[in-house]
Amino acid sequence: MERTLVLIKPDGVQRGLVGEILGRFERRGLHLVGLKLLAVDRARAERHYAEHRERPFFEAVIEFISSSPVVAMVWEGPSVTALVRSMMGPTNPAGAAPGTIRGDFGVDIGQNVIHGSDSPGRAEEEIGLFFSSEELVSWERAGTSWIYP
Numbered sequence: 001m002e003r004t005l006v007l008i009k010p011d012g013v014q015r016g017l018v019g020e021i022l023g024r025f026e027r028r029g030l031h032l033v034g035l036k037l038l039a040v041d042r043a044r045a046e047r048h049y050a051e052h053r054e055r056p057f058f059e060a061v062i063e064f065i066s067s068s069p070v071v072a073m074v075w076e077g078p079s080v081t082a083l084v085r086s087m088m089g090p091t092n093p094a095g096a097a098p099g100t101i102r103g104d105f106g107v108d109i110g111q112n113v114i115h116g117s118d119s120p121g122r123a124e125e126e127i128g129l130f131f132s133s134e135e136l137v138s139w140e141r142a143g144t145s146w147i148y149p
């Protein structure tokens with residue numbers, strides 16, 4: 001079963017949006033297998049955003065993600081990476097529809113509340129960057145068979 005990494009970014013944690021965002025994924029029917037609050041240091045931030053190293057916003061995004069704690073989560077489900085990305089909305093909240101997380105809570109492209117892996121392959125790498133295998137829990141949630149077979 002596919003897994004994906006979600007980070008509630010420092011702005012989402014500081015604004016008290018953790019429960020709201022986590023609840024949306026729970027209510028959608030996704031399966032939570034990892035969850036923690038952590039401070040992201042510069043080294044981990046640089047690895048996480050390595051694909052953007054040459055972009056003009058790189059320094060700003062590194063500073064932002066390491067400025068205050070994040071909540072890291074691993075969610076499991078069919079096509080979970082694409083499903084989470086659609087619930088997040090596009091990178092720039094200005095173009096994000098109401099009903100998406102960025103469309104409901106974001107205004108700024110930098111402070112856009114949430115990160116989600118952009119492909120199943122990247123998800124595996126990002127999960128490895130934030131969680132050890134002992135921190136990921138395989139468990140049966142009552143009722144999952146009424147959400148997907």
Ligand code: UDP
Pocket residue numbers: 052057060061090091109110111112114115116118
């Ligand atoms: N970002 C930014 N300015 C830009 C593009 C991206 O500040 O012009 C930040 C933004 O916080 C974004 C992150 O860099 O979430 C990573 O960019 P990416 O294109 O991977 O967007 P995402 O996958 O988060 O939608």
Ligand code: MG
Pocket residue numbers: 116118
């Ligand atoms: Mg991205």
